[in-house]
Amino acid sequence: MSHLDAVVLEKVTKRFGNYTAVDGVDLVIQHGAIHGFLGPNGSGKTTTLRLIMRLFAPDEGRVVVMGETHGGCSRDEVGYLPEERGLYKTMKVGEMLEFLARLKGVHQPASLVDDWLKRFDLFAWKKKKIETLSKGMAQKVQFIGAIISRPKLALLDEPFSGLDPVNALVMREALIRLREEGTTVILSTHDLALAEQMCDSFFLIHKGKKLLSGSWSEVQRDHGGERVRVSFVDPGIRPDGVSGVAGAIPTGEAWELDIAENATPESVLAELLPLGGIRRFETGQASLSDIFLRLVGATAGASVGH
Amino acid sequence: MEKILVIARREFRAAVVSKAFLISIILMPLMMLGSLGVQIALERFRPDEERVLGIIDRTPGKNLGAVETLNLLSGDNSTNKMDPFGDPAGDQGGKKQRVRIKFVAIEPSGTDPESILKQRVSVGDRVRKRELSGFFDIHPDALVTPPKDAPPREDVTYYTDRTFDRDVLTMASGKVLSAVYLQRAACLNPLLLVKGRNSYTPEELSSLIRETSKAGSRGLSMKDLPHFDPATGKPVDGQETKIAENIIVPLVLVMLMFIVIMMGASPLLQAVIEEKMQRIAEVLLGSAQPFDILMGKLLGMTTVGVLLALVYLLGGAFIASRFDAARFLRADLVLWFVVFETMALLMFGAVFLAVGSAVSDIKQAQTLLTPVTLIITIPLFVLMRVIEDPGSGLARWMSLFPTATPMMMLARIALQPDLPLWEPLLGVFLMLITTLVVVLLASRIFRIGYLSQGQAPKIRDLIGWIVKGE
Numbered sequence: 001m002s003h004l005d006a007v008v009l010e011k012v013t014k015r016f017g018n019y020t021a022v023d024g025v026d027l028v029i030q031h032g033a034i035h036g037f038l039g040p041n042g043s044g045k046t047t048t049l050r051l052i053m054r055l056f057a058p059d060e061g062r063v064v065v066m067g068e069t070h071g072g073c074s075r076d077e078v079g080y081l082p083e084e085r086g087l088y089k090t091m092k093v094g095e096m097l098e099f100l101a102r103l104k105g106v107h108q109p110a111s112l113v114d115d116w117l118k119r120f121d122l123f124a125w126k127k128k129k130i131e132t133l134s135k136g137m138a139q140k141v142q143f144i145g146a147i148i149s150r151p152k153l154a155l156l157d158e159p160f161s162g163l164d165p166v167n168a169l170v171m172r173e174a175l176i177r178l179r180e181e182g183t184t185v186i187l188s189t190h191d192l193a194l195a196e197q198m199c200d201s202f203f204l205i206h207k208g209k210k211l212l213s214g215s216w217s218e219v220q221r222d223h224g225g226e227r228v229r230v231s232f233v234d235p236g237i238r239p240d241g242v243s244g245v246a247g248a249i250p251t252g253e254a255w256e257l258d259i260a261e262n263a264t265p266e267s268v269l270a271e272l273l274p275l276g277g278i279r280r281f282e283t284g285q286a287s288l289s290d291i292f293l294r295l296v297g298a299t300a301g302a303s304v305g306h
Numbered sequence: 307m308e309k310i311l312v313i314a315r316r317e318f319r320a321a322v323v324s325k326a327f328l329i330s331i332i333l334m335p336l337m338m339l340g341s342l343g344v345q346i347a348l349e350r351f352r353p354d355e356e357r358v359l360g361i362i363d364r365t366p367g368k369n370l371g372a373v374e375t376l377n378l379l380s381g382d383n384s385t386n387k388m389d390p391f392g393d394p395a396g397d398q399g400g401k402k403q404r405v406r407i408k409f410v411a412i413e414p415s416g417t418d419p420e421s422i423l424k425q426r427v428s429v430g431d432r433v434r435k436r437e438l439s440g441f442f443d444i445h446p447d448a449l450v451t452p453p454k455d456a457p458p459r460e461d462v463t464y465y466t467d468r469t470f471d472r473d474v475l476t477m478a479s480g481k482v483l484s485a486v487y488l489q490r491a492a493c494l495n496p497l498l499l500v501k502g503r504n505s506y507t508p509e510e511l512s513s514l515i516r517e518t519s520k521a522g523s524r525g526l527s528m529k530d531l532p533h534f535d536p537a538t539g540k541p542v543d544g545q546e547t548k549i550a551e552n553i554i555v556p557l558v559l560v561m562l563m564f565i566v567i568m569m570g571a572s573p574l575l576q577a578v579i580e581e582k583m584q585r586i587a588e589v590l591l592g593s594a595q596p597f598d599i600l601m602g603k604l605l606g607m608t609t610v611g612v613l614l615a616l617v618y619l620l621g622g623a624f625i626a627s628r629f630d631a632a633r634f635l636r637a638d639l640v641l642w643f644v645v646f647e648t649m650a651l652l653m654f655g656a657v658f659l660a661v662g663s664a665v666s667d668i669k670q671a672q673t674l675l676t677p678v679t680l681i682i683t684i685p686l687f688v689l690m691r692v693i694e695d696p697g698s699g700l701a702r703w704m705s706l707f708p709t710a711t712p713m714m715m716l717a718r719i720a721l722q723p724d725l726p727l728w729e730p731l732l733g734v735f736l737m738l739i740t741t742l743v744v745v746l747l748a749s750r751i752f753r754i755g756y757l758s759q760g761q762a763p764k765i766r767d768l769i770g771w772i773v774k775g776e
Contacts, residue, residue, distance in 0.1 A: 075594070075595070080589075080593075082589060086589045088584075100593065103309055103313070103593035145589070
């Protein structure tokens with residue numbers, strides 16, 4: 001590992017009884033970027049994040065965070081937004097954030113709290129109890145609590161869930177600002193379109209095993225390729241099984257087709273024409289969703305926003 | 307340490323700035339009053355009982371002695387039955403009394419000390435045989451007003467084998483003392499008796515008694531039964547029993563300690579379970595080590611508990627001062643109380659935190675709590691035996707057993723002001739080690755349990771968490 005690495009996982013395995021949640025995962029996350037952490041439900045994302053946070057110890061392998069193997073002071077340098085939100089319901093918003101900031105070693109958090117509350121349009125709620133907030137507001141408070149200490153590394157598990165589009169935009173801007181200020185962000189999300197727009201690199205895990213990692217260009221190079229989107233006049237027509245189609249996933253009335261290595265969009269079109277009337281035929285680069293679905297499989301696709 | 311203090315401060319504020327704390331401040335006296343009320347209510351179901359009390363009146367000139375005075379006041383000329391200010395049938399204020407007091411006059415022996423002692427041993431034997439419930443011994447000089455500045459004198463002594471004879475204290479001793487003081491007044495001015503019973507108003511009688519009881523008298527002394535020394539064969543007088551010091555102070559302090567432990571430590575269990583249910587645990591663990599969280603919570607709760615106890619101690623001291631009884635709350639006793647209460651809260655609080663972290667709801671906690679509650683309660687079972695004999699082997703060993711040390715050692719310190727310092731210090735040392743071990747073990751359970759959900763672990767699982775750390 002180098003001094004540029006924020007997180008290094010070396011052949012990390014974590015088991016719970018007979019169930020292996022994380023299976024021999026290797027991962028290097030460099031400083032100063034937003035890293036998308038992807039995977040279907042139950043793939044081992046949360047366990048991996050907890051391993052990085054040292055909430056769990058690995059059964060095998062090594063976890064290095066900010067250059068430290070055994071935690072130590074690195075906990076203060078890491079902001080953590082867990083998947084399951086938790087705030088003291090009877091505490092006031094301002095007090096809650098000051099408490100979380102002090103826990104991270106911020107000595108005079110009052111002005112910092114005010115700044116963040118204003119930025120998220122929550123200042124009027126500063127003296128209100130957490131229990132009076134809506135789910136989205138509480139989500140924002142929790143997010144502020146995770147990054148208020150301006151950590152060097154932020155682990156955010158589904159920060160956009162429960163947010164309306166306006167607040168999602170505010171959150172997105174906050175993440176981009178964090179990156180600009182030098183914070184390394186690990187963003188676990190199911191929103192693949194958003195991840196594609198925001199993240200500088202990606203890490204995909206499924207059934208505890210790493211399926212891909214790297215920058216967008218590396219992912220495209222290794223797992224991308226051309227995609228075809230086709231829809232038929234007769235919705236009953238199925239293009240799977242046609243020569244030159246490596247995989248076909250239904251998306252509403254259309255199909256996303258994965259083109260085999262020895263085929264081209266033109267050859268596939270020629271194979272499709274005999275099936276019946278074609279309403280629409282488009283070609284393009286594989287999206288993150290396409291790659292995700294191809295790697296994880298159609299069974300996981302049902303739970304993924306497309 | 308900084309994180310521990312941040313968490314402790316939040317816990318303290320959350321506990322103190324809450325309705326629950328205010329309610330608990332009011333609730334505890336209500337609980338104590340409630341238990342008193344229950345005892346009073348239970349009196350109604352007490353079987354009728356006749357308490358026979360002997361009176362050895364050693365005052366000279368028996369015709370004008372205490373017995374005659376009592377009879378003069380009560381209008382009852384029976385020599386054996388003296389209930390001077392009440393109804394001989396025991397009906398006071400229209401309420402049927404479950405306990406009736408019957409006095410029996412006992413002819414005094416010779417006036418030399420040995421004869422007096424022998425007689426006391428002999429009457430004491432009648433008490434042991436349950437012929438008598440106890441006996442009053444009225445000093446020969448009781449009717450003589452002591453000179454000014456003379457040391458306090460024992461005028462009336464009550465001998466009993468009971469540690470705390472409430473019936474006699476409330477129903478008989480005041481009357482006997484009043485009779486003695488009234489007779490003393492009569493000795494000063496025999497013409498007082500000429501007026502006869504009906505000529506005195508209650509205010510006049512009170513005034514007479516007050517005047518004569520002011521000077522150099524200790525009032526009623528209470529002693530345990532005299533006996534023959536088995537080694538020398540000589541009669542030995544009973545040892546004085548001091549009810550306030552020997553019963554009330556240790557009992558109240560130990561009960562206060564127990565209640566504060568239960569009221570202080572139990573909410574920790576509830577709080578940890580709630581934090582797990584509300585998913586706050588993971589947020590905290592993202593910022594602090596499990597040990598810091600555990601210690602922060604412990605410190606916060608302990609401060610709240612000690613504050614609560616001090617509020618009650620100050621309240622108790624204020625009330626005691628109104629009744630001229632504040633001297634019973636010795637400064638060293640209060641200090642030891644704070645030391646032992648603090649350590650008990652830390653030790654038992656850590657256990658409650660560990661249990662709370664290991665379960666997902668209160669129902670699951672019940673199974674694990676049973677042995678913990680039993681350990682906390684055991685000292686109460688032997689408390690009376692320790693109070694009766696604080697120097698016994700049982701009392702010493704119990705007070706050095708770390709989980710029982712806070713209550714037992716405190717009771718012993720209250721009862722034995724001259725207890726060698728090494729004993730409480732050894733108790734503190736052993737408790738300190740135990741508390742450290744308990745906190746360390748609890749933190750291992752806490753570290754794993756705090757994030758766990760679902761089925762409650764078995765004892766075997768908990769041991770696994772402690773030993774293997776997983």
